[in-house]
Structure formats: C-alpha cells, structure tokens
Amino acid sequence: MTLPPSPSTPPLVQMLQWIARPMALMEDYTRRYGDCFTLPVGRNFGSVVFVSHPQAMQEILSDSKHWEAPGEFNEIFAPILGKHSVITVSGARHQRQRQLLMPPFHGERMRAYSQLIEKVTEQVMSQWRQDEPFCVRSSTQAIALRVILKAVFGLDEGPRGQQLEHLLAALLDETSSPFSAGILYFPILQRDLGPLTPWGNFLRRQRETDKLIYEEIQERREHPDPTRTDILSLLMAAQDEAGESMTDVELHDELMTLLVAGHETTATALAWALYWIHKLPSVRERLLEELDSLGDDPDPNTIFRLPYLSAVCAETLRIYPVAMLTFPRVVKVPLSLMGYDLKPGTVVIGSIYLTHRREDLYPEPEQFKPERFLERQFSAYEYLPFGGGSRRCIGLAFAQFEMKVVLAKILSRVQLKLADNREVRPTRRGLVTAPDSSIRLVMMGQRQEKMPVSQTVASVG
Template sequence: MKLLDGPTTPRYLRILRTLQWIFHPLDVLEERAQRYGDTFALGKNTSTPLVYVSNPEAIRQILTADPDRFESGRANKPLQFLLGENSLILLDGRKHQRQRRLLMPPFHGERMRAYGKLICDITEQVISQWKIGEAFYVRSAMQEISLRVILSAVFGLDKGQRFDQLRQLLSSLLDVIGSPLTSSFLFFPSLQKDLGSWSPWGRFLRQKQQINQLLYDEIQQRREQADPCGDDILSLLLSARDEAGQPMTDEELRDELLTLLFAGHETTASALAWALYWTDYLPEVRDRLLSELDTLSPDTDPTTIARLPYLSAVCQETLRIYPIAINPFPRTLKAPMEIMGYQFEPGTNLLISIYLTHHREDIYPEPKRFKPERFLERQFSPYEYLPFGGGNRLCIGMAFAQYEMKLVLATILSRYNLTLADSRPIKPARRGFTIAPPGNMRMVINQRQRQNTLVSLSEKSKS
C-alpha cells in the first residue's frame, strides 16, 4: 500500500494556515499540489484526515462508488446556519434521495426551457438602465440579473413588496459574508457570536430571520391559493409528492428555497462576471464570439442560442479556469476503501479538488491560458471536468445555471461592447465559500455598432 504525503502543521501555526487558506486559497492549493502530488492529506496522523484528490481515475472511483459508502451531508454542516438542516446539501441516504426526486422535475426538459425568454427579458431590463460611457461594478450588476432571474423562476415574483424585500435582504446577507475578512466566521465557529446588530454575525442572524419569515409568509399564501397551474418552481414543489404521497413540510420547503436562492444566483453571477472579463481581456475570444452571435436571425429561440458551439465553449472554459466552487464538500467514508493503491479507513474525508483537476497540464495543456477552443477540440469526461461536482451529489441546478449563463452573456454582448476600466489582470478573491472576481472590478459601457437578434427579440416582446 502506498503511504499518503501531506503537510504537517504544528498546532501553533494552524490558525495562520487557516488564514492563508481564507485569503489565498488557490495559492495554497497549488503549493500543496506541487509539493505533494495529486493525492495528499491534511491531518494525516489523525483519525479523520482530509484527503485531497485531483487524479481523474481516483475521482472516477469515488464518484462511481456506492453512495452508501459515504456520509456526505455531515461534512456540509458548516452550511446549516445558512441553508437549514433540511437542505438537500446537508442530507444523506433515503432523505437525500427523496428530496432530490422532489426537486428534479423543475430543472429538466420543457420546464427549464420555458425560462429562456424570462432570462433574456430580465437581462434586457437590467442592462437597458446602463448609460453609454459610464463604468459599472460588474459583479454587482450580474448579481442583480441573476437574483431577479432566480426570484422570478422560483417564486414567479418580479415586483411587489415581498419581491423588493427579498431582493434587498438576500443581497445584503451575501455582502455580510462576502469578503475574506467578514467570511472568517464561516471558518472559525468561535467567531459566531451575536454581539448585536452592529456585529457581522449579529447582523447576519437578524437578516436571516427576516428572510425566513418572508419565505414562510410566501409558502403560506401559496398554499392558501393552491394554484396547480403555476409554472414557477415553488408551485411545482408545493404540488410535488414523494412515493408515499407526502408533500414537503413548510420547514423542508423553506430550506430548499434558501438553497436555491443562495446557490442559484450568487454562483451564476460570479461566473458571468468572469466571462465578461475574459471576453474583453482577450480580444480574439470576443471577436470570435461576436461573429457567432451575429449569425443569429431575429426569430432565433433561446434554446438554439444556448446551443451555439463557441458560446458554450466560452462558458465551459470560464468554469474550468476559475471554478466558482474550487471543491465540493468532502465525502466521509463509512467503511474502508482502496483508491489508486491507497487504503483509506472509516472517518477519512475525501475531497475532490475541482480547481486542481481543472489545472492538470496532462488534461489541459497551458492550463493557465483561457482557451475556449479546447472544448471544441475534444470532449472531457465527468472526472476531468466537473465544475458542478459529480456522482449523486451533482448540483441539481447545473442545467439551469449553464442555460442562464449562456443567455445572459449572449444578450449583453449583443447590445454592448464592455471594456475593462483597468486593463490589469484580475485575480480571484474569496467570497464566502466560493471564489469570484473582486467586487471592485469595473467595466465601461460602449454601444455595439450592430445589435442583433437578442435585442430584436426583447424589443419585439415589449410590443
């Protein structure tokens, strides 16, 4: 049996190493991979080591193994304060299977494609407020679009007091945990102290309580309406039944709605901000993408737009080079397991490193280079390219997120040319548990000489 390698950090240095992980996660990952290889352990001499894996064959063995060999929800407990104990992300076994079956229908087939026009219209509504020649904060603008999309798709809300309250509270709550400094309490439970509304944790708790109440009020109102014809996600979840004919409880609905709201808009907004950055930073990428968009006719439907090869490749490469989630949460072994010659005992936490896998030079030559063409030249396996995780923990909103990303990007670039206010390279920054472009990244709005189909479609819908 092969022996695991990995850093051994003295107790007095652990806080320092954690701070390095909070503020410079990608540097820490790359330094460890360069030193220890594609499989290494943190706390290797403890009963619950954390093992990082970025070898595609090892990833295949983990993702194709019987899910009952792992306890995955328990490792996600750090998210319980945000999402609630009934969130799909925190469940295991039969409970996880039940919730996944109840949640799947709204994200597939005709149900998902029905949101195409909604996504294009909301994008056009937001960007129509932009002014030529002005600079704007990219991530904030993308959050505005993605938040409106998720509120409309999940609740069917696009105006009204509850819409405005949820929109403001969700944005504010994410800002509380958004920077590396304020997100420190995610990694240090000892900092989770309610010191009043002026403290980060106290402010978070009060805003979370307000969001909970708004969600419960919406659930109660919708139950009383009992509209079986609604096509928003909440309507579909209210009518969903498990194998025993039982619906979700109010608490289950609230926690799943929180999961969709937080995971469904923040991550997409960050990915869109990265895509806009790359399409300006690399003019050859922008020019090829615009040439593809300009081939569309005025009556092109959103599904056809989402199938455009180079548009898809740009979005895929965006999620490869800087995956928003640099790793999924660990899978904790319940029984011994051998992987690639290593013997792992129960209690071992196996962590697939999405970022390190996406930066393997043997899979992606010149991995630091943004090169969409690589996705036109070959197809990567789900063990080589996995920005949404994999196996039975694959992100349930993967198809929706990809669909939204393509349509929003195409709609924006069809109307405007966006140029970086500062041409210097942008480095990723921590945003809670994710990695995103820095919040101060700005772009300047310039009119495109040709406005193609997506603008025509949006304006046609207003008439």
Template sequence: MVTQLPPRPQTPQLLRVLKLIFRPLDYLEDYQKQYGDIFAVGKSKTPLVYVNHPQGIQEIFNADKTLFKSGAGVGFVGFLLGGNSLVALEGERHQRERKLLTPPFHGERLRNYSQLICDITRQVTEPLEKGKPFLVRPIMQEITLKVILEAVFGVTSGERYTKLQNLLGSMLEFFNSPRNAAIIFFSSLQQDWGNWSPWGRFLRLKEKVDQLIYEEIRERRKQGNFSGSDILTLLMLATDEEGNPMTDEELHDELITLLIAGHETTASSLTWALYWIHYLPEVEEKLRFQLSNLGENASLEDIAKLPYLNAVCCETLRIYPVIVSAFFRVLQSPFDLMGYHFEPGTAFIPSIYLVHHREDIYPNPKQFKPERFLERQFSPYEYLPFGGGIRRCIGMELARLEMKLVIASILSQFQLQLLNNRPLKPVRRGLTVAPPNNFKMMLR
C-alpha cells in the first residue's frame, strides 16, 4: 500500500477556485488529463480528493454507512436549505427522513403526476407564438416548478403560489451569472449592504420565500385538514419515535429543499434535451418516428416506456450532468482507496462529469449519441447523474418521468427550431452547470 497522497495540482488556490467558478468543466478535465483517475486538491493531509474511476466510486458508494459523513449542511447549502433539510441530515435521522420522503416520488403516487405534467406543459407552452423567439429556460423552469409545487403542497394556483413561484424564480435566477455564483464560493463577498449589494438582494428574496412557506405551514395547521396526499400533509402527520411531530422550522427546511432541488436541475436538463434534439436532426426524426408509431390510444405510461426517448434523456444527463460532482463524502476513519491511504477528514468527491466522459466507457464521449443506451447497460458507478449510495437523489424517478413527458408533449404539439447552429456551451449556474441563460428557440 502506497502511503503518499494522490497527485495534486500545484496551481495557487485562488486561481484554482476562479477556474472552478468560471470554467468548471475545464477545471475537471484539465486535472483529469494531467493526473488520471484520482487526484487531490488542497495542501493539507486531508485534501479534497476527486475520484473518476468506477471502481473507486463503487467503493465509496458501498462503504459502511458510518465511514463517511456526507450531509451538505455547511456553507451556502446549509444556509439556503437549513440544518433540518434532508441534504444536511446524517445517520439515523437521515435514513428515517428518506424513508418518509421516498414513497411520494415512486410507484403509483409518481404515476399520478403523469397527467399533471402533460397538462402543465400544455398550459405553460400555449402562449408561444410562431416565428417569435423565446427563452427556453424560463419555460422549462415554470413547468418543473409547477410540478413540484403540486407534489409538495398539492396545489399550483392561488396568490401565495404565484408569489412563491416568482420569488423562488428570482432567487435562483440570481446565481445564473458566474459573477454572482462567486459569492457562494467566497464567503467574504457575502456582505449585506442592503438592496444595493447582490448578497443583500439575495437575503431579502430569501426572507420573503421563507415567510411564504411559514405562512402556508401555519395555515395548514390552523385548518387541521390532513386528508391530502401532498408531501406537506405527509410531513405534518409524521412523528419521531417519541411521538413528537415536526416543528415549523423542520417542515420549512424540508419543503424548501424539495422545491429547489426538485425543479432547478430538471429545468436545466430539459433545456439541454430540447437543444440536443433540435441540434441533431436525426435525433428529432427518430424521436418523432417512435412517438408517431405509438398510435392514438397510447397511454402516458406507454410514452414513458419508449426506448429511444429514454435513451435521449439518459444521454442528455450523461453528456452534461447538471450536478457535475456528487456530494462530498468526508472520511471518519482511516481508509485505503485505489492504492492510497487516507486519514479521517479527507473529503472524497465522486466526479459524475469525469466518469461520464471516460473514453473507455463511452467511446467518443463528446458526441451526443443516445444509441449508447440502447446498445449496452451501464453500472451505477459508470452512469451516475443522480449520484449514488445512501445519498442518491430522492427525486430521480420524478425527474426522469418529467423529462420524458415534457419532451413528448412539446414534440407532439409543436415543431421547434434553434435560432442558429452554434454549439451551446455549458456555464456555471450557482452550484450547478447548465445551458446559458440566453438560449432561445422558435416555433417553426
């Protein structure tokens, strides 16, 4: 067993972080080219270790539950979502809360959202006019936000929901420029100088969002009507082992987590999917062919099962996964991985993007080729857009269903086209990597 740490870049920290913010994919690819399957950043004995080999990722995801702490409850994520959010919880409580939150996103409950997803897509895209370019992202975001609002609160209309929708949109829009995203990485920039400062503006938006969520919780408690099947009702009925219900603060943290995690990522992925489908005419042609072959009596379940549609969604999430790295896994006791020995405190980062771009798993990785997913099956350590192990994305099935049904609804309703044939380059958007905000399309 080698005792030294994996290779580390010598780049000064400030330059490294700036590259991570402004050129997040080059940051990963450049180091991977130089250092290979595993590399470390940071000077201490307990660095951040990027792992982009399936074997290493398998060992991390399958390790004993107590070996790592993986709750992203510190820094910006902790501040945005709160310490009681699923993403911040650890151990027993994390497992208990996951058990509670999993059923609404699976099986029959999930299938019940199918019609709603198609209806919302139609309603949101209805005002689009022929020949008039439109920004793709806001449309996708409106669809995915409405879907998650319905799942979380059981309703999508009313004054509070319109307000919540607008404020959440503005709050997340705030990080769409890499410049504002830098505030997340440099806490010294988090200065509240009122509405004039970017951080001040963000804080005020967040305050208003929090207020609306608390209002809804209080109103539901007052009404005392817990017959709905939405997630807020479910959480309000849940009790811990001593029989205590969740506090307002705990409810708030969980709801805002689902609202944010549940629509940002799916909206970016849908935007990418529409780009690829129309950037490559053969992809659109094959998709349309498969959809038209279904016939008039096809159910939404039949659509969701279409192999080529599924392959297009998988390839979209492979080539530009919106979350490029899974959550940090912070080591709690000594551990050996891929020929190296690590001390407690080391943080492992399973690199989703780098694994998805390995030539040995995905030949010509820069090429968008849905057929890969028809030709072979990939292991959960080779294909991991939703992470893995005990932290795997809880909304994975909803996101996959949503992507398929929104694409199918849009293709069956409209003929779209790109405004030009220039390749679209991914950009940083807060903690995610997404299509540029100004990406437009047009009805043919």
C-alpha cells in the first residue's frame, strides 16, 4: 500500500496548522503534492488522505460497494450533537434516520416555510437603523436560527424559543475559535475546569440547552397533539421495524443536529452572499434587475427558479464553501484511487474547498463570477457544496430555498452598502468556515421599486 505523499513535518505541528489555518494548509499541500496528499488529522493523529479531483470525488462518494461512510469517524461532532445523531450513527440505522428526516426538507413541505422565512427576515430587518452599521452574520444567524427552530419545534416566539435561540447562538460561538476547535480535535482536553474556561463554559451552556430541549420533549409526551406537523412531532410518531419509538436521548441528538447543521451553515452562506452582492456593483445591479422584473409580491417558487439569483447563490457556495470537507469515507476492500493502492480501513476525505478552486474547472477561481453557472453545467462531483452520496446534506434544498427567499426579501426592500472596503477572507469557525472578520453593512434607506438600478447602487467605501 502506498499512501499519497505527506511532508516530514511532525504530526503535532501539522495538526496545529490544520486547526489554525486549514484552507492555507490544503492549498499549500496541493501546490507541493498535487491532487492527493495525506494529513495526520484523524483520530490519534491517524492518516487521512485528502482528494479533490472530480473523479476521486465520484469514486469515494458514489461507490457504496467499495466505500462506506461510518458515523464513528464523525465522532468529533459528538460532543456537540451527541452519539445518536444521524451524523454519528452508521449503516442501517443511519439510512433509517435519513429517511425519517428528509421529507420535511423537500418539495411542498419545504415551500410551506416561505411565509415563515419572509416574516422572520422582516423581523430582523426591522432592527436595522438607517446609517448605522450592523454585523451581517449576526442578522443572518438570527434569521436562520429562528427559521429552523420553527421548522423543528413549531416554536419561534415564546420564552422557550427565545431562550433556545440565545443559548444555541452562544453555544456555537463557544466552539468557534481555533482554540476551541482544537479542543474538539483533542478529546483529552475536553475537561470541565470551571465556568471561566472555554470548555467549562461550553458544558454549562450545553446543560442549559439540553434542559430546554428535554422540557419540550416531555411536554409533547404529556400533551400529544396529532395536528402538529413540525419535525419533532414527526420524529416522536416514528417507529422502527420492531415498533420501537425513539428515546428522549435519541430525539434530543437528532434535534440538536438539525438545529446546529440547519442554521450555522446557512447563516454564513447568506452573510457571504450579501458581502459579494454589495462588494460588486455589477452583481447587485443585475440581481436587482432580475428581482424587479417579478413585480410585487412574487411567488416563492418563481424566486427559487430565478437564473441569476441561483447563480449568485451557487457562486457564493463555490468560492468559500461553508463546509470545507465531506465527512470521511473509508475503504471497504483493497482498491486503487488516483493511482494509489489503498487497503481496507484507509480514511479518505473529499476537500470541497480544493475542488471548488480548481483552475481547470473554475478559471480565475479567486474571482466571484456568478456567470460561470449560467455558462456551463457542473457535474455533481465538480461542484459539491453539500457533499454527495449516502451522507449528502439533507438540508440542501431547504438551505438553497432559504437563501433565495431571504436575499430576495432584503434586496427588494432596502438599500444597503458595505460599511468599509476591507477584504474579508474565510477562516475556520469550529468545524466549518466563516468570514475572518465582521462583515458590516449600512442601511441607506428603503428601496423605491422601479427606480433605475444605477441610481441605487452604493459606492463601496
């Protein structure tokens, strides 16, 4: 067996580099070694092969005869999500949980959330004050969190919903710095050394969050309401082949998964989209022309299909993918991947970040160019912000729908401009990515519809 190359740097140093600046490290290794390389970032510094070529992506994600995607390899998520999450379980149990969770995030069920998304966006926009800069990610986080809370629990207002919103935001902030992310990579550091330490603080917030979630589950068990259509009700009604229902702990872990996976990523994607739209006047101009052509109160399905808005969202998720990586895939039988003979048990990760920066697919990959998505179609292994195969994101359609409805609402209602002209770059935020500094926008006023777009384009600076 020959693993793809790896430098002779000590594993601990590589691990620390991986935690502090993962994207720069992946780019550096690609320059040195090409399409495949090995990093010691697995359990106990275990070797992980990184791939980015579309052909390798296709093999690891779509060939379930030779590859598997075991939940145990996602145990880094367990301290936040639990051991019974769809992300941390494997095999038949994983498939069953996916089947249970997918329907509410698709088709008509999903579209039914459009009014909610619009309402929540309006609530958040009403807090913006004219000429006062605001942090975009805080606003998009509030939108995405309220939307997912409502979808999952059927609650957004009322004290429990508000407390959960506040606690979840704080809990994720707690794990966002590279230092805290480092603790996730080194389980030995996961010790409660008091409320003044990051992990101690995280555990306390987690206990408060858990208490609220268990209270909600308890209340539902005591007062079942068959008319409810939220996801918690759906999970509580589900039974496995043996007629067993989910336990409270299983329900809790699944809810946490949806709450966390369902808002962190979308919030960041929306913040980046607003950044690019206001950084590049030509993008904003073209988008406004498209949105204005719809007239008042457009149907959400029409918004969802708008070509340029779709291209802007796609390019946002290409240039700085919120999830840098797919979950690990593991070799089942001896096989050859991109010229390397791999033995069973070898762990391989798809670098979505690197695939999206390939010059051969995306000329001038550093440039934000939505037109790429109008000019050509990319395969599911050339463009994959939501991964693929057996662990492909279950919120894919929901997230894209939410992004478009929120952007359409904001852009057609208010005029915004960037508060300053700084370059913002992606950085690690916990186990995903986010802007490295606060993106701030200023509201200049309401948008008068049908005003020539050129008069409303804000100058940057």
